Amino acid sequence: MEPVLFILFGAIAVCGAIMVVTRKHPMASALYLILTLFAVAALFVLRQAHFLAAVQVIVYAGAVVVLFVFVIMLINVPENRMPVERVTTVRFLGVIAAGLFILESAVLARRFSMPKGPAAEVGTVEAVGRALFTDYLLAFEVTSVLLLSAVIGAIALAKKKI
Amino acid sequence: MIEPSAYLLLSAILFGIGVVGVVTRKNVLIILMSVELMLNGVNVAFVAVGSFLGDAAGGVFAFMVMTVAAAEAAVGLALLIALYRLKETIDITELKVLKW
Structure with a gap:
């Protein structure tokens, strides 16, 4: 299945x-x-x-x-003011580079061996919560600072007068 | 049984499509959405590897990536609104005041 x-x-x-x-x-x-x-x-x-x-x-x-x-x-944005997309050399090369990246990752992923088996019980609320509040407590607390700064930054940027 | 490499390949494909969106589009909104796609591709790799290795760290890292993605979207869209008010455009090639 x-x-x-x-x-x-x-x-x-x-x-x-x-x-x-x-x-x-x-x-x-x-x-x-x-x-x-x-x-x-x-x-x-x-x-x-x-x-x-x-x-x-x-x-x-x-x-x-x-x-x-x-x-x-x-x-x-009105329909006639939408940016007009054109195919340029740089854009074409960008698509080719992304394609090469996918190919390279496919080759690397095949060589990367891992124990395969049924999914371990590590993604449940209990397991993630236990890891989050013990081993990664500092990272979890620092996240609050990140979110606070994002809130303040978003409000400050979107204000009428900067 | 699905190979672990299948999840990594899917993750790379999602990331690659995100890269294509960032380098080819001119609409700032779609570029921001492509960045979200790239972050999601990374999350697929974190969750898959974490569950195959039986380590809860994969889930924790994916959780952190989601937090950063939410913060990035909020600040990026606030910047976009400020820019639109100033320049009346969402074309990234016209936003070049820092270029000389």
């Missing part, structure tokens, strides 16, 4: 990602981004990472993409 689900949700994630970078209007991109994020959350469930799957849906699809949608509607 796992291979079928992996291929299904992996294909959905990759197709959604391709649509995100190829759509003309940012709103279509945002909706395809939600599709990709849900497919990735399904892959997390496949690896028994239930906590992260829930956080992925709540934080990414529920907060980050909604923020994107708000900004798209807030600035509401």
